[in-house]
Amino acid sequence: MQKLVLIRHGESVWNNENRFTGWTDVDLSHTGHMQAINAGKLLAKHGYNFDVGYTSVLKRSIKTLHHILEELDHLWIPVTKSWRLNERFYGALQGLNKEETIQKYGAEQVHKWRRDPNELPPAIKPDDDRYPGKDLRYCNLTSREIPLTENLSETMQRVMPFWVETIVPAIRENRKVIVCAHGNSLRALLKYIDNLSDEEVTNLEIPTATPWIHELDDELNTIRHYYLE
Numbered sequence: 383m384q385k386l387v388l389i390r391h392g393e394s395v396w397n398n399e400n401r402f403t404g405w406t407d408v409d410l411s412h413t414g415h416m417q418a419i420n421a422g423k424l425l426a427k428h429g430y431n432f433d434v435g436y437t438s439v440l441k442r443s444i445k446t447l448h449h450i451l452e453e454l455d456h457l458w459i460p461v462t463k464s465w466r467l468n469e470r471f472y473g474a475l476q477g478l479n480k481e482e483t484i485q486k487y488g489a490e491q492v493h494k495w496r497r498d499p500n501e502l503p504p505a506i507k508p509d510d511d512r513y514p515g516k517d518l519r520y521c522n523l524t525s526r527e528i529p530l531t532e533n534l535s536e537t538m539q540r541v542m543p544f545w546v547e548t549i550v551p552a553i554r555e556n557r558k559v560i561v562c563a564h565g566n567s568l569r570a571l572l573k574y575i576d577n578l579s580d581e582e583v584t585n586l587e588i589p590t591a592t593p594w595i596h597e598l599d600d601e602l603n604t605i606r607h608y609y610l611e
């Protein structure tokens with residue numbers, strides 16, 4: 383039996399301001415930093431340690447993982463950062479306040495944009511300042527890989543290769559793995575590895591900075607999962 387630890391980043395400044403974030407590289411709020419430190423302390427208390435860590439290329443996740451590894455005195459382990467673990471790209475919604483968007487478009491439409499795995503938020507155009515192609519960290523992506531908007535199914539398509547080609551081989555080599563990512567990239571990952579239905583994934587809400595333990599059998603099927611307390 384292997385234990386895989388998944389964790390969403392701590393509260394970000396835009397989580398706190400209730401704004402759509404996506405690939406915007408927003409920092410952790412003060413609360414977010416404290417949540418991440420506490421998550422590290424909790425993992426330490428339960429005797430967890432890791433051989434390898436994976437995170438996105440967004441600072442709220444990178445810093446959350448850093449805090450956790452610092453609390454475990456494990457800053458030395460290899461950490462791989464990949465755009466494939468980024469939050470879902472929220473298109474033209476990025477930066478907007480969620481409550482104001484509800485007032486403008488209605489609660490039903492906004493709920494669909496947020497949680498229907500097949501609903502696409504409005505897209506940006508490549509000349510938009512939010513276009514990731516203008517950001518150095520994505521310079522090795524093909525134009526097809528750079529999103530203008532994304533639904534959860536598309537997020538799953540880009541998270542999946544990272545799971546299959548990078549994380550699974552590490553688990554098969556018996557390495558102890560922690561993945562620190564985002565609400566929707568983790569939902570996408572879980573949809574794939576636990577074969578969740580659209581309805582199940584729609585109802586799955588992942589709290590910030592709460593270690594989520596997945597016990598896996600030899601075939602990497604989930605035997606059980608639970609949040610660490």
Ligand SMILES: O=C(O)[C@@H](CO)OP(=O)(O)O
Pocket residue numbers: 397401402403404405469470472496565566
């Ligand atoms: O804004 C975002 O990028 C995400 C996560 O904070 O929000 P939502 O819960 O709407 O998917």
